[in-house]
Amino acid sequence: MxxxxxxxxxxxxxxxxxxxxxxxxxxxxxxxxxxxxxxxxxxxxxxxxxxxxxxxxxxxxxxxxxxxxxxxxxxxxxxxxxxxxxxxxxxxxxxxxxxxxxxxxxxxxxxxxxxxxxxxxxxxxxxxxxxxxxxxxxxxxxxxxxxxxxxxxxxxxxxxxxPIDAVTAVSGSGPAYVFLLAEAMAAAGVAAGLKPDLAARLARTTVAGAGALLSAWPERDAATLRRDVTSPGGTTEAALKILMANDALQKLMTRAVQAAARRAGELGR
Ligand SMILES: NC(=O)c1ccc[n+]([C@@H]2O[C@H](COP(=O)([O-])OP(=O)(O)OC[C@H]3O[C@@H](n4cnc5c(N)ncnc54)[C@H](OP(=O)(O)O)[C@@H]3O)[C@@H](O)[C@H]2O)c1
The missing domain is CATH 3.40.50.720 (NAD(P)-binding Rossmann-like Domain)
Structure with a gap:
C-alpha cells in the first residue's frame, strides 16, 4: 500500500x-x-x-x-x-x-x-x-x-x-521560562528551610498543577485564576506584593521576550 x-x-x-x-x-x-x-x-x-x-x-x-x-x-x-x-x-x-x-x-x-x-x-x-x-x-x-x-x-x-519572532519568543522559548520559575521556587523553598528534594518536588508539582488548571479551565484567564487564589491579607497576597511591586516581574518578562524575539530575528536572517 x-x-x-x-x-x-x-x-x-x-x-x-x-x-x-x-x-x-x-x-x-x-x-x-x-x-x-x-x-x-x-x-x-x-x-x-x-x-x-x-x-x-x-x-x-x-x-x-x-x-x-x-x-x-x-x-x-x-x-x-x-x-x-x-x-x-x-x-x-x-x-x-x-x-x-x-x-x-x-x-x-x-x-x-x-x-x-x-x-x-x-x-x-x-x-x-x-x-x-x-x-x-x-x-x-x-x-x-x-x-x-x-x-x-x-x-x-x-x-x-x-509575528513569528514574537511567537518564538512567547511559546517557542516559553517553556524554559516556566522551568526557570520552578527552579527559582525550589531554591526559594530551600532558603525558607525545606530540604532540596522536597522543595524541588513541591515546585515541580505546583507548576505542573497550575498549568493543568490553566488548561482545564480555559474560560478563566490567568489573572482571574490568580485573583481567585489571593485572599485579602493572606499569604499569597504577601508574596504577590513582592513579585508585582512596580510591575517588577512584568517588566523583566517584557525585556526577556523582547530579547528572544530580537535573537529569533537575527537567527532567521
Ligand atoms: N525540540 C523542540 O522543542 C522544537 C521546538 C520547535 C521547533 N523544533 C524544530 O523541530 C525540528 C526537529 O527538532 P528535534 O528536536 O526533533 O531534533 P532531533 O531530535 O535531532 O530530530 C531530527 C531527526 O532527524 C534526523 N535526520 C537527520 N538527517 C536526516 C535526513 N537526511 N533524513 C531523515 N532524517 C534525518 C536526525 O537523525 P540523526 O540524529 O542521526 O542526525 C534526527 O533523528 C528542528 O528543525 C527544530 O527547529 C523543535
Missing part, C-alpha cells in the same frame, strides 16, 4: 507528531525516514502498520511531507524532498527560524508549504503550534496540515509570518 504521510526526521519532535498520528489511527498511512530511529518509536510505528525507511516506490505520491529535521539539515533534506512536488503534497516544515521564502527556494516556488512553529510540550501532545501557509496551500491541504499538527497539541494559524 502506498503511504500518504511522509515524515522526514523522526527525532524528538517528528516522533512525537507521528505518535499522535498513530493514536488517531493513521498508522497505515505513515512512512518515516530516519537514519537513527529510536527503537521504541520504531516498534510502535511498525505495530501500527507504518513503514520505516521504505523503498521509494511506496512513497511515490504523498499527500503530506513533514520536514522535522534540524534547521541546519533542512536545506539538503528539502531540496531532496522537492522530488515529491509533482504529486502536489502539502509540505510542512517545523524547523525553527526557516521562513517560507527559503522553503520555496528549496522546494520549488509552486510547492504548497506550511511553516509551523511547535514548542517542547508537543513531545507529550501538550504543545502549541503556530502555523502559516504560503499562497499555494489549498483549503484541503490546510485542513490536512492542521490535522497533522494538532497531534502535538493546540494549533493557531497566522495569515502571514511577520
Amino acid at each position: 502506498s503511504r500518504t504521510l511522509l515524515l522526514i526526521g523522526a527525532g524528538r519532535m517528528g516522533a512525537a507528531l507521528a505518535r499522535g498520528w498513530i493514536a488517531e489511527g493513521r498508522g497505515p498511512e505513515i512512512a518515516a525516514i530516519e537514519p537513527n530511529p529510536d527503537p521504541v518509536f520504531a516498534r510502535a510505528l511498525k505495530k501500527a502498520g507504518g513503514l520505516l525507511n521504505p523503498k521509494g516506490a511506496l512513497i511515490a505520491a504523498p499527500k503530506a511531507v513533514v520536514l522535522a529535521v534540524k534547521p541546519q539539515m533542512l536545506e539538503a533534506v528539502a531540496r531532496d524532498a522537492a522530488r515529491f512536488a509533482a504529486a502536489r503534497p502539502v509540505f510542512v516544515s517545523i524547523a525553527a527560524g526557516v521562513g517560507l521564502a527559503k522553503l520555496e527556494t528549496w522546494l520549488g516556488d509552486r510547492a504548497a508549504i506550511v511553516r509551523a512553529m511547535p514548542n517542547l510540550p508537543a513531545a507529550v501532545g501538550e504543545g502549541v503550534t503556530v502555523a502559516t501557509p504560503n499562497g499555494r496551500v489549498s483549503r484541503a491541504q490546510k485542513a490536512l496540515a492542521g490535522a497533522l499538527l494538532k497531534a502535538a497539541g493546540a494549533l493557531e494559524w497566522l495569515d502571514d509570518e511577520s
